[in-house]
Each structure stands twice: as C-alpha cells, then as structure tokens.
Amino acid sequence: MAAPVPHFTLNNGQKIPSVGLGCWLGQPGAVDTNGRNVKQALKDAIEEAGYRHVDTAALYQDEAEVGEVVRTSSVPREEIFVTTKLGNSSRESAEAVQAAFDDSFKKLGLGYIDAWLMHWPQGVSSKTGKAFGLEGQDGPTFGETWADMEKIYESGKVKTIGVSNFSIQNLETLLKTAKVVPAINQVEGHPFHPDDALADYCKAKGIHITYYSPLGQPLKRTDVLKDEVLAEIAKQTSSTSSQVALSWAVAKGRSVVPKSSRIERIKQNISLVELSSEQVSRIDRIHKEDPKKYTRLNIAAANGDDKTVFGLTLEQLGWDCGFLPLGFPGKGNTITSID
Ligand SMILES: NC(=O)c1ccc[n+]([C@@H]2O[C@H](COP(=O)([O-])OP(=O)(O)OC[C@H]3O[C@@H](n4cnc5c(N)ncnc54)[C@H](OP(=O)(O)O)[C@@H]3O)[C@@H](O)[C@H]2O)c1
Structure with missing residues (x-):
C-alpha cells in the first residue's frame, strides 16, 4: 500500500509524491558505502514502506537496477514517479543530449520517464575537461541544452522536465529563452540550508522544489540531525x-x-509527523540563529584546487553558501577534510 504522504501538483498537472527514495549511494554504482545494494533498498521502499517516488541520475550509474526493481515490483509502474537526470558530460551537442536521454530511457526500461532534470547548470567538455553552460563559455549554454530537452519532452517519452542546482540568477537567465517553464528544481535543502528565497522565487514561477540531501548527509561532516531544536521537536512529536x-x-x-x-x-523516513506552525518556525530559525548552522554541504561534492563546483565558481552558480567548509573563500574554513 502507498504510504499516506501528501502529493504536490506540478505546473503541468503531474503529481509528485512528497517523499522519494534517493538512489545516489554515496558512490557511483548500485552498491552503497555500507555494501548494501540499491535493488534491495528500493524493493523494500516500494513494497514494504509504500514509497512511490524514486530519484536517480545517469551520473549515479544505477538506472538499470532502479528500472529493474520498478518494472518487476508488485506495484503498477504508473503508480511510481521515477526521476532521472541528464549528466554534465552529455551536453556538448543536441545529439549528445538525445543520446543521453535514449541511454537513460533504455536502462530504466519503463516505457516512459516521469521526470528528467538537467543535473547541473554546467556541462563539461570531453576534450578539455572545462565547464561550459554560461554565455561566452566554450560549449552550449544551459538555455540551449534546455531547448534540446524541450524537444525530447515533445516526444512524450518523458512526462516532466526540470532542472537541478539552479539558483535564482541562473533561473532568471534560463526563463528568458525557455518555452517550457521547468516543473521542478531539485536543490540541496535541510534545516541548515532551507534556501527560502529560492523557494519563494520558484513558487512565484510555478516551479516545484525538491530537496536533496534533506537529512544533511549525516554520514559525512554535518550535525544537522544532532541539532537540539530538531531533537526537542522529535521528543514532542514522539519521532x-x-x-x-x-x-x-x-x-x-x-x-x-x-x-x-x-x-x-527507509520506513522511518516516509512516516511524516504533523508539526505545528510554531514548530515549523522554530526550525526555520535554526540557520539564522547560529551562523555555522547556515551552510551548504554538497559544495564538497565537487571541490578542487580551483575552488569551483564542477568547474563553475560560486558566483557563476549564484550560490549563497553561508558558512563555508573546505577552504572555500568565505566565512568558514575550519573544516579541512571530508570523510
Ligand atoms: N541533484 C543533485 O545534484 C543531488 C545531489 C546530492 C543528492 N541528490 C539526491 O538526494 C538523495 C539524498 O541525498 P544524500 O544521500 O546526499 O543525503 P541524505 O539523504 O541527507 O543523507 C543520506 C545519509 O543519511 C543516512 N540516513 C538515512 N536515513 C536516516 C535516518 N532516518 N537516521 C539517520 N541517518 C539516516 C543514510 O545512511 P544509511 O543508508 O546507512 O541509512 C545516508 O548516509 C541522493 O541519494 C540523490 O538521489 C541529488
């Protein structure tokens, strides 16, 4: 039975369940850092815990396994919302974008894809390894890549198209040329990084926000789940x-x-509790009351000596990161390594 969680209606009328299973396993492939396989986790999620929403990407290298579980599960395919994403290394031409879509489509083997997102504003050149996507860089702009995605959307093989990791700044640019307004913007979001200004902007434009890393990647370097306000509200709500x-x-x-x-x-994460408006506001304030509790975590996913994220600077990404770990220039710099 489907877990009784709310659904949100996207700007094209599609409905997205509010809780999905993240299928980036901390490393590429179908096995996670605990040695557990995505196939078992997803099967448990769908059949035992009632998940009806799955998040994967070409980059995660587990689309075939995700597709197999969805296809062979006891739940009808049309009841499960499957998101995948266009990888940064498949952006050099319209043909490359089409080939990447065909590859994801084939690996998933589901007859259609529910949502296909541009994973990052930037692509990466196979020849030079350099990032592109912005005006003046050597490669298609993200607006041109979006136009390629819009053509594939017309084919009906994907029901919804959207973006990921887009700031207000880059959405403003995208919306100048987009014929289809992205239905989803998937971004990092948790109590230490609510990104409310982006969410307000997206709401005004009809773009739904999905939060990735919503627990703050607890295995890595964060204390989101150790926060005392969350712990106190957990006690109040027996959760x-x-x-x-x-x-x-x-x-x-x-x-x-x-x-x-x-x-x-998996079961716990889809058992939502009802919070009072006072409890929601208290959590809203966590990142405002302690500057170290306002931080972007996924910045470390793609760092490098040049202090860029997959080749774009924070300014080019339009990212306000708050407290910055890992030697990025900014307010933080006390954390020098990651697990
Ligand atoms: N669009 C993007 O650029 C992007 C970037 C990053 C992530 N994502 C998506 O977002 C998904 C989730 O993000 P994430 O994996 O970075 O972070 P996350 O979901 O915030 O955290 C995952 C970590 O939390 C642990 N965990 C899960 N439930 C828990 C619980 N109830 N109590 C304590 N610990 C718990 C997991 O360990 P166990 O497995 O051992 O339980 C895992 O180590 C990814 O899988 C991917 O689908 C998208």
Whole structure:
C-alpha cells in the first residue's frame, strides 16, 4: 500500500509524491558505502514502506537496477514517479543530449520517464575537461541544452522536465529563452540550508522544489540531525530528528528524497509527523540563529584546487553558501577534510 504522504501538483498537472527514495549511494554504482545494494533498498521502499517516488541520475550509474526493481515490483509502474537526470558530460551537442536521454530511457526500461532534470547548470567538455553552460563559455549554454530537452519532452517519452542546482540568477537567465517553464528544481535543502528565497522565487514561477540531501548527509561532516531544536521537536512529536527534518520540508511544500539502504530508516523516513506552525518556525530559525548552522554541504561534492563546483565558481552558480567548509573563500574554513 502507498504510504499516506501528501502529493504536490506540478505546473503541468503531474503529481509528485512528497517523499522519494534517493538512489545516489554515496558512490557511483548500485552498491552503497555500507555494501548494501540499491535493488534491495528500493524493493523494500516500494513494497514494504509504500514509497512511490524514486530519484536517480545517469551520473549515479544505477538506472538499470532502479528500472529493474520498478518494472518487476508488485506495484503498477504508473503508480511510481521515477526521476532521472541528464549528466554534465552529455551536453556538448543536441545529439549528445538525445543520446543521453535514449541511454537513460533504455536502462530504466519503463516505457516512459516521469521526470528528467538537467543535473547541473554546467556541462563539461570531453576534450578539455572545462565547464561550459554560461554565455561566452566554450560549449552550449544551459538555455540551449534546455531547448534540446524541450524537444525530447515533445516526444512524450518523458512526462516532466526540470532542472537541478539552479539558483535564482541562473533561473532568471534560463526563463528568458525557455518555452517550457521547468516543473521542478531539485536543490540541496535541510534545516541548515532551507534556501527560502529560492523557494519563494520558484513558487512565484510555478516551479516545484525538491530537496536533496534533506537529512544533511549525516554520514559525512554535518550535525544537522544532532541539532537540539530538531531533537526537542522529535521528543514532542514522539519521532526522530530525521522525521522532523523531512516533515518540516514537506510542510513547507517541498518534496524530499532521503537516501537510506536500511529498512528501518527507509520506513522511518516516509512516516511524516504533523508539526505545528510554531514548530515549523522554530526550525526555520535554526540557520539564522547560529551562523555555522547556515551552510551548504554538497559544495564538497565537487571541490578542487580551483575552488569551483564542477568547474563553475560560486558566483557563476549564484550560490549563497553561508558558512563555508573546505577552504572555500568565505566565512568558514575550519573544516579541512571530508570523510
Ligand atoms: N541533484 C543533485 O545534484 C543531488 C545531489 C546530492 C543528492 N541528490 C539526491 O538526494 C538523495 C539524498 O541525498 P544524500 O544521500 O546526499 O543525503 P541524505 O539523504 O541527507 O543523507 C543520506 C545519509 O543519511 C543516512 N540516513 C538515512 N536515513 C536516516 C535516518 N532516518 N537516521 C539517520 N541517518 C539516516 C543514510 O545512511 P544509511 O543508508 O546507512 O541509512 C545516508 O548516509 C541522493 O541519494 C540523490 O538521489 C541529488
């Protein structure tokens, strides 16, 4: 049976369940850093915990496994919302974008894809390794890539197209040329990085926000789940800090895609609790009251000596990162390594 979580209606009328299973396993491929396989986790999620929303990407290298589980599960395919994403290395031409779509389509093997997102504003050149996507860089702009995605959308093989990791600045540019307004913008979001200004902007444009890393990637370097406000509200609501963080996001109208490969956590993460407006506001204030609790975590996913994220600077991404770990120029710099 489907878990009783809210659904949000996208700007094209499609409905997206508010909680999905994140299928980036902390490393490329179908096995996570705990040695657990995405196939078992997703099967448990769908059949035992009632998930009806799955988040994968070409980059995660597990689309074939995700597709197989959705195809062979006891739940009808049309009841499951499957998101995948266009990889940065498949952006050099319209043909490359089409080939990447065909590849994801074939690997998933589901007859159609529910949502296909541009994973990042930037692409990466196979020849030089350099990023492109902005005006004046050597390669298609993200607006041109979006136009390629719009053509594929017309084919009907994908029901919804959207973006990921887009700031207000880059959405403003995209919307100048887009014929189809993205239905989704998937961005990092949790109590230490709510990104409310972006969410307000997206709401005004009819773009739904999905939060990735909604628990703050607890295995890595964060203390989101150890936050005392979350712990206190968890106690008040007889739940856990994870449930509180996810319930808060959903109460604010955002869908969430937490990753877990453990059945007890998979079940916990889709058991939302009702929060009062006072509890929601208290969580809203966490990142404002302590500057170190306002931080972007996924910045470390793609760092490098040049202090860019997959080749774009923070200014080019339009990212306000708050407290910055890992030697990025800014307010933080106390954390010098990651697990
Ligand atoms: N669009 C993008 O650029 C982008 C970037 C990053 C992530 N994503 C998507 O977002 C998904 C989730 O993000 P994420 O994996 O970075 O971070 P996350 O979901 O915030 O955190 C995942 C970590 O939390 C642990 N965990 C899960 N449930 C828990 C619970 N109830 N209590 C305590 N710990 C718990 C998991 O460990 P166990 O598995 O051991 O439970 C895992 O280590 C990804 O899988 C991917 O689909 C998208």
